[in-house]
Amino acid sequence: MSVPLGHYLMLSAFLFAIGLCGALSRKNAIIVLMGIEIMFNAGILNFIAFWHYKYFASPTAQMFAIFAIAIAAAESAIGLALVIAVYRHYRSVDLDEMKSLRS
């Protein structure tokens, strides 16, 4: 038949953990942003799973999901613009090299 809701919740929990691991352990700023995108997607998957299982008749969860996707897009745009600006200054996107507040 179909899977119980718990499967979707566990899946999104694992995806969140994977994204968190990537965002915290990698050196390259762009991969950190990719980890953040994976975390966003895990959260939105959670919203849609709850909508399907419990709140099928109301659009509230879908509204949350739409706004979350839009916010994720905006955040990703600004994050990548920041990465480009930082690259112009430091000549690298290596997060370990950006240790001081003065350039």
Next chain:
Amino acid sequence: MDTVYQFLQHAEEILRGIPLIGGLLASLYHALLGGAPEWVLRALAIAIPILFVLAVFPGIFAYTTLVERKALGRIQNRIGPNRVGRWGILQPIADGVKLLTKEDIVPRRADQFVHFLAPVLAVIPSVLLFSVVPVGAGLIPVDLNVGILFVFAVSGASVLALFMGGWASRNKFSLLGAMRAVAQVVSYEIPMVLAAVAVVMATSSLSLLTIAKAQSGGFLNITNWFVFRPWGFVGFVLFTIGAMAESARTPFDIPEAESEIIAGYHTEYSGFKFALFQLGEYLASIAMGGITVTMFLGGYNGPGSGPGFFGGLISMVWFFVKLAMMIVLNIWIRGTWPRVRVDQLMGFAWKVLLPMSIANIIAVGFWHYLTIRPVAWVVTTLWLAIWFSILTKLAGSEKIAQRTYRYAS
């Protein structure tokens, strides 16, 4: 798919209704599929549209290449290919054989996996686009609720193949071509989507079959086409320009212009992979032509089209006639207009097409709420004409000096 399934379920009665050979066809059907279980009919209902799409549209692609070369030849005052078979009819087959048997050269330092995958990823979205194009009354492979969104999602995914091809070749010209191609496709996607939003607003549905149905009726099934409305005409122009830029056809073929950047993102591809890139590009332009026909030119509607067996056949004929007209329009524009410069390209998309498409959306709003038709016509046409003149005045401010000829007189 649903239509094919219903046809298969009631096939015997429908076939018996055809004059002259109905009885024969019905008994043939009974012999083949008389006692077939449910899943066989379902599998056939899925397989038949897929086979139709895979057989018909690459065939159209093959002969489009021939028609294009002959037409470009005539525009340039020469005959196109005419050696392989009478009038060059077998030329596409010869081209296919040549490309298949060419040596497949991959640069040594290229990223092997991505280099291999890029041509495949260029073809997949183009073929997927055909699954939501209605070729006749009710004859659509999959009637998605969100058909138009599917079209744009898939053409957004085709951007990646361009970039993968350019990046994996480890060639500066390829990378430059890929960057320009991605910038061009992404910039022209937005006015295209907004022009489609105008149609969606007018029909309150994202499904392409519903949009085609909304254009039926009227005198000879023609007057209800959206291209004959003010906002529909502007939308048609915007969508066609966007579709030509999406599939990188002249005058927007900076990504693959031979005199500019060798061959852009497919420089390092030879043989079958190059053929796949060409297949992807032409199929995308044919699919976009089909979608333009569905959204603006009435889809399968024409005199004599309608539901039912013969109406369905006539509607298919009308669809392919209109698709052929769009392909000829593409070829004609390719043969006669020069290439747009890269900065002119971007300026055109962002400064002219995008505000025009937003004005078009507002025009559809006016059209919907002004229920007295003549007033709606006047207001909408005035609004669009005002915006068109403002935008073209603002954009066309580059003064070009009068050319002086030194030797020609």
Next chain:
Amino acid sequence: MEIAFWIFSAITVLGAIFAITLRNLFHCLLSLIISLLGIAGFYLLLFADFFAMIQAFVYVGAIAVLMIFAIMLTHHVMGDEGPREVLGGKWWAGMGTAAIVAGLLWAIIRKDQLAQVLPAQGAGVPYTKFVETIGRALVMDWIVPFEAMAVLLTAALIGAIVIALEEVIRKR
């Protein structure tokens, strides 16, 4: 339909793992795209076809392209394979945190009553009206967040352009 869930979860989870583990930056991006398409597949399973298309359109068609441009503009020289070590300093802290989060969530979810719920089949809204419901909700009940999103996206657009612009160095 269960097999579809497992296939999509294999695609998504493997895509996410490769996206943060591979050495070549561009392969990471391709793997992320596969993962995002896997999530779009989940939305299709959950009857949210509008969101599946939005996911493919916004994430794969726009955000992934944005990342392509960012990678292209911040990559040193063509031909580099990337730094020798891909892990940042104190990487064990990151992996440890992720493991703790995953473990906690697993322990909570497996025993929860709510998590054993099977889907409520088709209660209320008919399938063909989903997009219309979303549209109506956006402009009637949820108009204020909608307009706030518009302002936020405009601010993000202008902000991203301003941040990424070249600084004009005035020569004195």
